[in-house]
Amino acid sequence: MLDERRMAVLRAIVEDYVATGEPVGSRGLVERHQLSVSPATIRNDMAVLEESGLIAQPHTSAGRVPTDAGYRLFVDQLATVKPLSSAERRAIQTLLDGPLNLDSIVDRAVRALAQLTRQVAVIQYPSLRTTRVRHIELVELSPARCLLVLITDAGRVEQRIIELPAALGPETTAVLRAKLNEATAGPSLEEAVADLDNLWQGFAPAVRPSVQAVVDALKEIPRSGYQERLVLAGTSNLARASADFPSFMSVLEAIEEQVVLLKLLTDMSADSGKVAVRIGHETTQAGLEGVSLVAAGYGPGPAQAHLGVLGPTRMDYPGSIAVVRAIARYLSRILAG
Amino acid sequence: MLDERRMAVLRAIVEDYVATGEPVGSRGLVERHQLSVSPATIRNDMAVLEESGLIAQPHTSAGRVPTDAGYRLFVDQLATVKPLSSAERRAIQTLLDGPLNLDSIVDRAVRALAQLTRQVAVIQYPSLRTTRVRHIELVELSPARCLLVLITDAGRVEQRIIELPAALGPETTAVLRAKLNEATAGPSLEEAVADLDNLWQGFAPAVRPSVQAVVDALKEIPRSGYQERLVLAGTSNLARASADFPSFMSVLEAIEEQVVLLKLLTDMSADSGKVAVRIGHETTQAGLEGVSLVAAGYGPGPAQAHLGVLGPTRMDYPGSIAVVRAIARYLSRILAG
């Protein structure tokens, strides 16, 4: 039923529509592709494809447009891997230069992603849940306050100011710091933090409430919603494609909200380096009608975080997939180094 | 020449145009405002105002629209201070709740700013140049690498990973950390950092290159462009007002670029708490045609950073000014606490 040529026709329709943005007709197809059959034949094939729900026509006497299902089939079976151009390779390579602190790496990566795909790019910071603790620092700011600084494996730094019931004093602070570092030196933060409940026992009664305050703050870190951070770039690319969205303002809102986007990202690909694609209605989120998402996990070891690009369903999937995969790998490598 | 009533007319035109977005005619004016004169009189006044360059008509047989100069006069002399509504007060008040670390405070503040003004909100992080150092932390990650963590007065935390020519060892690290804290305990980071050039003399020859590497990294921090951080919110509000811009995509691009925006912000208000307004062409930046900016400085003591909102020239100036001022003050107070 869906033989060789019909698939070729579908591929051609997707490619042309992505390129031009206009419904593609039978004549144009045979002209631009080497299909070596007549337009009439193509029309018959198109009728079949339409019946299968892979393409549709916006109105009678217009050309055909791929449906979400059509894109899905294209991405899964028809798309040929598109190797990165040397210019793209070079652009990504420059990521390796520059400061090694996480903030600036992520910033450069997200900009590169947006620029190369010409879509909206999004990167989630390595989750505090799953990464391991590299170091914990405890600084007395005043008798009533101290600062807790947490540095993870992936280079992420998180800080909290803690109000203390009673002053700790320099020695106690040093001891507590050492114990915290010792206790969290093992597996992920989330697991490590579970063992801290009895820490106060090793301290003098006077400072125990303060110790507990610090422990509570530390336990709170992987729990709070604030711990998830998302950075965006290339929002202006959305405006360029605004004609493709029913309401691109609602898309902007949904993106800014971050919550929805975060959920989508984490729901998608799990494995580091694997690229997953959500097309159109598959992103069952309010405000994201007509939006596709190409995402991958990244991070040292198993995926600790995700990154991706977001654009109209009418999007260059092979190209986006290639860039997303490449950047995810580079990022993983840098963070592991 | 510009008597009482003419100013009242200008104010009415600005208010109506801001409210409706449509050129306002003489008849509508007398209907909606208590001007107790006839439309014909208003027309004469309008002719004068137009001659003075304060209003203009998009085309013959259309109503009048304020020019940039008109808005300027309105803001400087005509606008009445608009007190915050209790709902607005409450919304800002909730800023005081929640975690006290800088990132989340700024995040909440920028969202509040965007929501209350229904404009694009932008907040600049307290500059590393002018703030004082609260604490410096130095952590050995491996023999060849250490992590430098800088905590400023305003609660900002900055980190760098430093490649070391030779291992420092725990004792030397401790000594160096102490010396760095001692040396930077004075004035602003930028000034403090100037005195570090001879620090290596106090160390054994073997570790001197490593000490110098740390000092260099520290000196680099206030210098690098990366140190300036800008956070945005409410970009979707721009889309709502997209009809007001000649090309709102270029506005989006300019905003994303951040460099332009940063320059504008720092060029504007200097004093903490004072609100400054740039209207239309006064923002002499490419891509920002038809954009106005309402900004204020904030921070403990003299303004260390800026925040503001950005929108079409057709914008509720009194309201925006009130909110910007309020949030700048709250933020200053929180950071000082």
Added chain:
DNA sequence: CTTGGCACTCGAAATGCGCGAGTGCTACCG
């Protein structure tokens, strides 16, 4: 100085029309 009256202008919306891209169908061919 203000006001009513009036002719005039000009953009926005409505209307009508022709063009052409594209389709589906049918008859025909290898």
Added chain:
DNA sequence: CGGTAGCACTCGCGCATTTCGAGTGCCAAG
């Protein structure tokens, strides 16, 4: 039976034309 050529038909798009009305400027009178 799949492919092809021909052909009538549909329907959105672009364009010219018209109409409508909001708003102005000017003038003469109060």
